[in-house]
Amino acid sequence: MEYLRRMFHKKQMDLEYTFSQMVYLCIAPRKVCQLTIYRHQTKGRWSRDDPAFVVIQVLFLAVSGIAYGVCFSHTFLQVLRVFLIGIVVHFLLLGSLVAAVCNIIANRHLRVRTFQGLDQRVPFLYSFDVHCNAFFPTFLLLYVVQYFLFPLLLSDRVVSCIFGNALCSVALMYYCYITCLGYSTLPFIRNAQVFLYPAIVGLVIAVVFTVTRTNSSVKFFHILGV
Numbered sequence: 235m236e237y238l239r240r241m242f243h244k245k246q247m248d249l250e251y252t253f254s255q256m257v258y259l260c261i262a263p264r265k266v267c268q269l270t271i272y273r274h275q276t277k278g279r280w281s282r283d284d285p286a287f288v289v290i291q292v293l294f295l296a297v298s299g300i301a302y303g304v305c306f307s308h309t310f311l312q313v314l315r316v317f318l319i320g321i322v323v324h325f326l327l328l329g330s331l332v333a334a335v336c337n338i339i340a341n342r343h344l345r346v347r348t349f350q351g352l353d354q355r356v357p358f359l360y361s362f363d364v365h366c367n368a369f370f371p372t373f374l375l376l377y378v379v380q381y382f383l384f385p386l387l388l389s390d391r392v393v394s395c396i397f398g399n400a401l402c403s404v405a406l407m408y409y410c411y412i413t414c415l416g417y418s419t420l421p422f423i424r425n426a427q428v429f430l431y432p433a434i435v436g437l438v439i440a441v442v443f444t445v446t447r448t449n450s451s452v453k454f455f456h457i458l459g460v
Contacts, residue, residue, distance in 0.1 A: 247286035255287065259370050263412050266367060267419040280420065281359035287366050295320040298377040302458055316458050320377065329365045336413065336429065337361035344423045354422045364416030368409040375405040380451055387451040396444055398451030403440035407433040
């Protein structure tokens, strides 16, 4: 409840620190892992107690949703649909589902006792933090970069199909990579590289899509309703 309450009090959120984390996620994601360890050492918790990251991500999604809606939709309901798909479906619902699945995998199959003999568990809020970290660079690639490359990606040329599939594949690989980093940061989690396996599947799908001239970016735009 305290976490939710702080969402409505700007002064209780460290926005500057949050923006710095977002930058690190794009250029030096391991730095965020170091900040996670430091937070545990100073506050005794792995998950964030500051909701600023979620708030800023939702605002970014809102802006991108409005941009897509205004440019590619014709009615208010279409704009609202794009707006809600990004925030509610992609970020919150699918994000919570992915976080829950990763949390179950980590706690049931990857967790080990630490050298102090403690039997620790991964809290769900930390799993959602990991999703938030992984989602931000993915958001930049799929929502922002694709927005500005919209004319190129919708072309019927082979290069458009290759570029679109490559872009979606890189976004998935980056998501899996940061997810792997997030769980490998925890001293009681082993073999976190299993979270990289979906990236391999995504790469295979991208190759198949390219061979069959199926553009992943076009499908993404259709999901958004544009």
